[in-house]
Amino acid sequence: MNKPLIFITNDDGIHAPGLRALIGVMKQLGDVLVVAPDKPMSGMGHAVTITSPLRVNKLKEEPGHIEYSCNGTPADCVKLGQKAILGRNPDLIVSGINHGSNSSVNVIYSGTMAAVLEGAMENIPSIGFSLNDYSFHADFSKCEPYILSIAGNVLEKGLPEYTCLNVNIPAVNGSPIKGIKIVRQAMAFWDEKFEHRKDPHERDYFWLTGVFRNRDEGLDTDEWALKNNYVSVVPVHFDLTSHKTIPLLRDWETGNLN
Template identity: 60%
Template structure:
């Protein structure tokens, strides 16, 4: 008899967030679940790791599977899970369900996706799930069957080495979601500005604001899929080499 798949669950919204609680329940239908997640919200932390402070792990549950809260970042959670907690390499790591979209350029800043990418670096098939709804009490239930289906396919088929799936779910009812689209990342930017304010004692401080601008008219992008009622699935990887630029740079004859 083969053992159940071992699934690591993490996120960036914190271990008590409704999104991760939903994700834990779905993953328990597919395998043995171990949870290592931040003890507080860690959104937009990107691939940050803790090097100048102590890290703490606290076991918060073992009745229905092991759950640990971590004082560090989402990436810290994955590193600690792999090196200190798990008795074998997980068959899958899932991160989320994030409160808010991580489509397009947002993947760069996302703690949710950085946790999944870290798992990919460790050789673990990984998926980041995000819902396009920032409400803490958002309805994650409409995406349940789609999340289960995507995770089950990854468990069955695996992912090519270094590939991580960035899955974004539109804010729609289950019967309004048209299906799943395999996409590329849309070209989009944040038009940012800093709102300069003053504290009560007169000291200047700044509050980051901005507008998300989709510059991509393609119908094969994650932004198009979400806007048209589809769940977007973008395969991403951590090799940031701009391979197309190597030949151009070699033409500079920089060693002459």
């Protein structure tokens, strides 16, 4: 029987340990095609390249495993990989393993999740994986059984159309992971500030800093799951409509005002 074809990308770059870990796990489930940025692209969100050429460089080719680096963003990698390199839909798109959490509002800024949202827009089952540890040398070994379980379920059962998964794994540092929770995105935000600094030539510049604040006390959120040593799984789609607000604004509707 033909193996599933799994498309892999990330936003930390082609050489990131998290990507290497994800490739190793996915090779247990199918053949892999990797198209990942040639440099870190964290925080790029859903940016795409439209003012300069995209280039790819084949780094590896062996049975069941092909790798390319790309000078574009994570979303570029998915678009280019699907439409130019592969020429067909893969059976699954996975992105990560991200070095750091993409829970709550971080999903908006995440290049990791932009890649899987791009897959969802093409109605391809897609999953973003993140480990709540920002270290380049983070231990990804405890992620493997949970990634295998979640990806295996998606390959077997699929996902609702135009839906992807945002999976965040706690860095428990000696404490056991308790399991997997299907949850919602927490209403949490960054309280941001810009530090005003001077460079060695006495020119002004600004450095973004901030504190992450969780104002959501729900027991069904990704933040609660991570805090309590659970892997959080949030179903995500790209429809940003506030559906519950539409009926509240109906009386604003009008005919021609000219």
